[in-house]
Amino acid sequence: MVATVSACGAEKGLISIDQAIEIILQQTQPLSIENKVLQASLHHYLAEDIHAQVNLPTFSQSAVDGYALCFDGENAQDQTFEVIGEIRAGGDQQFQLNHGQAVRIFTGGKIPENTTTVARQEIVQAKQSSITITEPLRADADIRHVGEEVSKEQLLAERGQYLSVGAIAALSMAGVFEVTVFKQPKIAVLITGDEVATSSNDPSMDASSKVFDANGPLLQAWCQSNHFQVDVLHIVDDEAVVNDTFHRLKTQYDVLITTGGVSVGDYDYVRPCALNNGFTQHFWKVKQKPGKPLFFASFQNQDHHCYLLGLPGNPAAVYVCMQVYGKLLLNTLQGNCNTLQWFSATLTQPIKADQRERFIRMVMAFDQGRLTVQPLAKQQSHMLSNLMQANCLVRVPSDRQCEAGDPLQVLML
Known part of the structure; x- marks a missing residue:
């Protein structure tokens, strides 16, 4: 069994996962566009349709x-x-x-x-x-024969098309040398928490009051694997410091991603300081596990728009929320407004009910032509060791025990 029934997260006012996804899609505006030579446009999204200027082949x-x-x-x-x-x-x-x-x-x-x-x-x-x-x-x-693959004026690629290696090759063959794309977001990651050691040489580690930083390396690696550049900063749990950081960064970056400081503790300053700096809250707290205190807000003035995704502090919640909400936000900023791609797979063992909808780390495999998912142990939000094996997140409905053989929604990692 993976989880037990819990009353945590049953309080009123929480929005659903689907509502949180819809709010991000509605509140996020694509970034401005720029022209790039095709060879420099890898991992960008097209901002305009492209029609063929020639036939392919151009001659028989x-x-x-x-x-x-x-x-x-x-x-x-x-x-x-x-x-x-x-x-x-x-x-x-x-x-x-x-x-x-x-x-x-x-x-x-x-x-x-x-x-x-x-x-x-x-x-x-x-x-x-x-x-x-x-x-x-x-x-x-x-x-x-001339034009048997592509005819002149035919639609080659649509707005929102991801420019993969294959897409660049196809456009190159069609004689496309320059494309109009959405800019990639400028991202800053803010790791909050006095308990987080900024390096393995932190002398306070010897006093057992610090924990190794997993969230900074996690988010930096996540951004790299998704082809984003990112700046990672560590800030202490001090209201003046958090206020000043938001004041400085809200006009320098397109996206601020924070970890920790979004719950209701005495030292959780991310949400009040964001609101104090002119951010508008779009939602706070989602009826999900892990990651209930998820915070989404945005700041806008005449010259700039900045989005804030406030993640919980527990690293498993950070990982899950980035795979779902972080990816959705960053893709939408680049003109890719497709919702998350869920696949159906068969559960291999029972899972007890919980009052919150859950994202459970599992192993996906093919078994006699069926796509199956096997739950992993150690699902608590502070645990990451099962990410060595996990290759998918499985969305488990709330208030219902799932049995072996049940179909569930799967998000591939």
Whole structure:
């Protein structure tokens, strides 16, 4: 069993996971756009549709090394053709074939006029100035026709398209050299907490009053793996320090991500200091486990818009909330407004009910053609050791015991 029934999180006023997701989508505006050369646009999102300026292929060409032929009928087997020249890929040789003639051609070479088919060299018996076809050969074989992949003015890519390696290759082939993309967000991560050691050499670690910082490395690595640059700062639990930090950073960054200081403790200054600095609260506290005291707010003046995602302090809650809400926020800022991609998988063992909806770290696998999920032990919000094995987050409904064989929603990590 993974979890037990708990009254924690049952208080009134909590919003649901779906409500929190919808609020982030509604309140987040994409960043401004910029023009980039295509080769420098990897991991960006398109801000404009792209239509093909040319046909692909731009001219009819040979798909193989062989011979371009001109013949009548259905089959060229056993026919002999006069060879009148050669066409290389990229060459500008011009030929017009007559019946019974052939041109030696190489892959990518431009098809000469009146070509009816191409014979690959493996089925050709070549002599000094003629060839004979040794196997059945149909008309129109091994010809890449102009525009067969993409026609001019066809929609190549839509606004919001993620520019992966494959997308850049496809656009390059279509002659696209510059694209308009959404800017990537400038992100600062603020690690709060007097108990967090800023390094392994912190002398106070010897006094057993400090804990090693997992959240800073976690968020830095998460941002790197999602192709974002990030600045990580550690700040103490002091109201004046937190106030000053928000005052300085709210106009320097597009996104502030904090860990800790968002609950109701005497030293939880993130929310009151954010509100004191002109941030507008969009939600605070979600009926979920882990990560109930999640805080989302934004600041806006005439020149700048800054979003604040206040994460809990426990590292498992930080990890889960970034995989769900952090990714959603950062993608939406870049014009990718698709909701999270959930998959259905079959649970392998029972899970007890809880009053909060949960994100449980599990191992996903294929079993006889089925996608299955296996719960891991040590699910408490301060524990991270099971992330060595976890490859998915599974969304478990509230107030219901789940049985082996039940279908659940899965978010791949």
